[in-house]
Amino acid sequence: xxxxxxxxxxxxxxxxxxxxxxxxxxxxxxxxxxxxxxxxxxxxxxxxxxxxxxxxxxxxxxxxxxxxxxxxxxxxxxxxxxxxxxxxxxxxxxxxxxxxxxxxxxxxxxxxxxxxxxxxxxxxxxxxxxxxxxxxxxxxxxxxxxxxxxxxxxxxxxxxxxxxxxxxxxxxxxxxxxxxxxxxxxxxxxxxxxxxxxxxxxxxxxxxxxxxxxxxxxxxxxxxxxxxxxxxxxxxxxxxxxxxxxxxxxxxxxxxxxxxxxxxxxxxxxxxxxxxxxxxxxxxxxxxxxxxxxxxxxxxxxxxxxxxxxxxxxxxxxxxxxxxxxxxxxxxxxxxxxxxxxxxxxxxxxxxxxxxxxxxxxxxxxxxxxxxxxxxxxxxxxxxxxxxxxxxxxxxxxxxxxxxxxxxxxx
Numbered sequence: 377x378x379x380x381x382x383x384x385x386x387x388x389x390x391x392x393x394x395x396x397x398x399x400x401x402x403x404x405x406x407x408x409x410x411x412x413x414x415x416x417x418x419x420x421x422x423x424x425x426x427x428x429x430x431x432x433x434x435x436x437x438x439x440x441x442x443x444x445x446x447x448x449x450x451x452x453x454x455x456x457x458x459x460x461x462x463x464x465x466x467x468x469x470x471x472x473x474x475x476x477x478x479x480x481x482x483x484x485x486x487x488x489x490x491x492x493x494x495x496x497x498x499x500x501x502x503x504x505x506x507x508x509x510x511x512x513x514x515x516x517x518x519x520x521x522x523x524x525x526x527x528x529x530x531x532x533x534x535x536x537x538x539x540x541x542x543x544x545x546x547x548x549x550x551x552x553x554x555x556x557x558x559x560x561x562x563x564x565x566x567x568x569x570x571x572x573x574x575x576x577x578x579x580x581x582x583x584x585x586x587x588x589x590x591x592x593x594x595x596x597x598x599x600x601x602x603x604x605x606x607x608x609x610x611x612x613x614x615x616x617x618x619x620x621x622x623x624x625x626x627x628x629x630x631x632x633x634x635x636x637x638x639x640x641x642x643x644x645x646x647x648x649x650x651x652x653x654x655x656x657x658x659x660x661x662x663x664x665x666x667x668x669x670x671x672x673x674x675x676x677x678x679x680x681x682x683x684x685x686x687x688x689x690x691x692x693x694x695x696x697x698x699x700x701x702x703x704x705x706x707x708x709x710x711x712x713x714x715x716x717x718x719x720x721x722x723x724x725x726x727x728x729x730x731x732x733x734x735x736x737x738x739x740x741x742x743x744x745x746x747x748x749x750x751x752x753x754x755x756x757x758x759x760x761x762x763x764x765x766x767x768x769x770x771x772x773x774x775x776x777x778x779x780x781x782x783x784x785x786x787x
Contacts, residue, residue, distance in 0.1 A: 387666045392656055396626045398666050403673070403682040404555050404622055409564070412483055412707050413476035413552035413685070416491070417693055419469050419506035419545070420498065427513040427587075430468050430503065432520060438501035439464075442494075446520050456493050458486035466528075467544030468519035470494065470505070476552065476685075480707045481763045484700055509547055509582030509596035509692025516544035516586075527636040527644040528675075531604075534648065538602035545585060546596040547693035551706045553686045555621075560713055565621040567716050568680045569612040570723035571709060572690045573733040574747040578778060579702045580737040581692040593737030596692050600677065601731060607632045607676045614727040625682055630656070635675035638668075679730065690730075701778070704771045707761055708754040715757045722749045744782045751779040 389395050420435065422428040436447045442462045443451040455461055460474040472490055477483035495505060506512075516537075518529070525543065532539020556564045580593035592598045600608050611628040612619070630653040634646035637660065647659075652672050655664045664672075673683075679690040691702050709719045726746050738744040755775055758768065 388663050389656060389666060389669060390663065392630060392653060395630060395652070395656060395669055396622075398669055399626045399629060399673070400622045402670065402684060403625055404561065405684040406555060406558050406561060409554035409556045409710065410478055411476040411552075411554055411685070412480055412703075413474060414483060414487055414699070414703055415471060415473045415548075415550040415552070415687075416487070416699055417465065417469050417471040417547040417549070419467070419508075419511045419547050419693075421504050421506060421513070423499070423502050423504040426504075429514065429517060430519070432464075432468070434501060434503070435464055435468060435470070435519070438498050438503055439470075440497065442497065446522055456490040458490055460487070460490045462494065464520055465543070466518055466520050466525045467511075467516060469547050470498075480704060480761045481767060484703070484763075484767060488697075506547060506693065507581070507695035508584070509580070509594060510541075510585045510590075510599075511545040511547075512584040513587055514545070516540040518544055523638070523642055523644040524636050526642075527646070530645045531633075531635050535604055536602065538599045539604075541585070542596075542599040542603055546582070546599055548596065548689060549579075549691040549693050549699055549702060551688045551691070551703055552683075553688065553706070553710050555682065555684070555686055560716070562618075562621055563713070563720060564686065564710065564716060565680070565682075566612055566617060567710070567720040567723070568686050568688055569610050570614070570720050570727040571706075571750060572610075572679050572688070573726050573729040574723055574743045574750055575702060575705065576690045576692075576730070577733040577737045577740065577743040578747040578751075578782065579691050579694065580734070581694060592735050593739070594692050594734045597690065597730070597734035601734060603677075604633070607635070608678060610680065610730070611678050612680070614724055617724070621682065628678070629669075629673055629676060632672070632676055634672065636671070638671065700767075701771060701774050704758070704761065704763070705751065705754045705775065708757040709750065711757045711760040715753055719750060719753055722746055722753070738782050738785050741785075744785050748779050748782045751775050751782070755779075 420430050432447050436443050441454045444463050447464050460472045463471045474487045582594045582596040585595050611624050634650050636644040637646045650659050681687045710716050726742050732740050
């Protein structure tokens with residue numbers, strides 16, 4: 377097959393208009409929303425002593441043929457039982473990226489099988505998965521060194537210690553939803569952001585880090601927010617609620633400073649402060665290509681990131697099987713246009729309370745009230761997900777329990 381010049385990843389970009397066209401093509405793929413995906417990340421610990429460091433070689437031996445090439449360049453990087461990919465993050469966190477599924481029930485079943493497989497591999501090596509969104513026992517410590525990660529650490533160090541905490545100590549739960557058809561795409565984009573603070577508050581698990589209480593409900597999100605607002609703040613704002621998603625994301629991406637500039641050497645650190653728009657204007661010795669732009673987009677970390685679908689990145693890792701609950705809640709809130717519109721209307725007044733949610737969780741009354749109402753909407757939409765009866769019953773019971781807990785906080 378011959379690729380058109382517009383889709384050739386080596387095409388040189390000459391101006392912002394060309395970059396905007398490419399971003400529009402790859403970041404917001406339209407169509408009926410039918411697929412749901414999930415990415416699960418965990419800190420990894422010695423089963424007998426969770427404070428003990430776990431090094432790269434121990435992870436490589438445990439993962440075997442499933443090891444990513446970042447820790448074993450000779451690995452076949454074999455997928456898990458249902459095609460999910462295993463990656464190892466800078467601090468030794470392990471992540472499963474599952475294949476998207478046409479139903480939430482099928483996604484849960486496939487992901488549970490892959491979690492069981494990963495757990496077996498780690499248990500055989502005396503390792504265990506963490507149960508919270510940040511390492512409760514150990515301070516940040518690099519485990520995986522690549523040119524990308526080394527450049528990230530150098531750039532983040534310019535802003536303080538938060539970057540190393542994020543890279544080496546945090547674990548998140550990412551839910552991936554289709555961007556939707558053009559008439560509803562802006563609404564889904566806005567709702568994905570607006571429900572973020574109340575759901576972050578409702579599912580915060582990252583209060584303890586490196587052996588001490590942090591004072592945050594989600595120290596994981598606190599670290600993300602402190603890194604560099606140009607690449608971690610939301611791309612949608614209640615101050616500009618009607619801004620078209622492609623326009624908003626393009627402006628965000630072009631204004632963000634470079635985090636890595638790939639080359640043949642070991643040092644990918646960019647000059648300080650150079651944005652992708654600056655690169656287009658000639659700030660670096662060579663012009664950027666579409667491949668450079670796509671790589672730059674992978675170094676942006678807002679709470680919601682468009683990747684053809686919407687990647688919701690604001691949830692902490694959950695203990696045990698609790699990861700299914702926020703997945704189902706979000707899937708239910710986006711199950712039909714009426715529910716999504718209602719969720720946006722309910723959450724819009726608290727859509728800018730990211731820091732409050734990370735600091736106080738459901739101790740904040742507006743967030744607790746909003747989370748309770750979102751749980752009601754999710755319960756009403758739950759039958760549309762066609763979950764297996766046992767999963768439906770279990771999830772409904774747990775959503776009601778969480779809803780009651782949120783209400784009790786402020787009686």
